[in-house]
Amino acid sequence: MPALPDITDGGTLTAETADYRIPNACVTPVDWGLSQLWVATNVGSNRDAATRTLLLDRRVKAQEVSIPLAVIAEVDADGDDTAGGFAGVWSNVQDLRSAFLDPDVTEGGTQPATFVPYPGGPELTVAEMQFDSIDLGEPGPDGVTLVLNLIIDAPFAEAGS
Numbered sequence: 001m002p003a004l005p006d007i008t009d010g011g012t013l014t015a016e017t018a019d020y021r022i023p024n025a026c027v028t029p030v031d032w033g034l035s036q037l038w039v040a041t042n043v044g045s046n047r048d049a050a051t052r053t054l055l056l057d058r059r060v061k062a063q064e065v066s067i068p069l070a071v072i073a074e075v076d077a078d079g080d081d082t083a084g085g086f087a088g089v090w091s092n093v094q095d096l097r098s099a100f101l102d103p104d105v106t107e108g109g110t111q112p113a114t115f116v117p118y119p120g121g122p123e124l125t126v127a128e129m130q131f132d133s134i135d136l137g138e139p140g141p142d143g144v145t146l147v148l149n150l151i152i153d154a155p156f157a158e159a160g161s
Contacts, residue, residue, distance in 0.1 A: 010034050011118060013067070015129070017111040020099030022148075025079035026072050026092045030145065036065040037115050040155035063152045064132065071096065072143040085141040093136070093144065100131040100148065115156045124156035 011034040014021045023029060041063045047054045073088030075081055077095060082088035103111035110128035117124065132149035 009118065011037065011121075012116045013037065014114040015099050015103065015111060016113055017103035018099035020077065020096070022067070022069065024077040025075050026077050026082075027096060028070050029067060030070045031068045034067060034115070034117075036063075036067070037152070037156060038117055060155055063155070065150050065152060066135075067148045067150065068145065069096075069148055070143060070145050073141060086139065089139050089141070089144050093134070093139075093146070096148070097134060100150070104131045110153070113152070113156075122158050125159055126152055126154060126156050128153035 010029055012021055012023065013034055022034070040060045046056050071089065071092050073082065073084050073086070073092065075088075076092060082091055110130045113126050113129040115124045115126070116122070130151040130153075132151050135147040135149065137145040
């Protein structure tokens with residue numbers, strides 16, 4: 001299988017410390033992909049009073065996102081051939097894990113990230129992104145689907161805004 005096409009319509013996410021970009025030659029978003037990064041999550045709830053509901057402020061707090069990805073076996077993130085089969089799947093999943101987990105361990109728990117929501121779109125940044133987990137589907141010799149779970153400290157924003 002050749003490298004995956006570089007489909008960036010739904011955006012690109014870069015873990016800055018590892019300089020690892022999704023999508024790449026062996027990893028591509030599937031289903032809802034990176035779309036959760038388009039809108040911040042508000043947290044808060046209203047309070048019921050005797051005569052009416054009091055509308056209380058909502059706040060943007062840390063956002064948990066689950067990004068479904070497909071990972072193939074034949075090439076690595078740079079498009080170079082791998083051993084293929086289960087060894088290639090293993091290696092590519094470990095590279096993904098390393099790009100998101102290792103900076104969390106060595107850089108104090110978080111790393112900066114960049115998100116471009118569509119081709120030619122604004123470069124948005126966030127100071128702190130944290131790896132939560134990877135939910136792995138059933139791996140096969142050609143690849144695997146998985147969900148990359150991240151925690152973002154604040155909405156992505158253009159630099160200087």
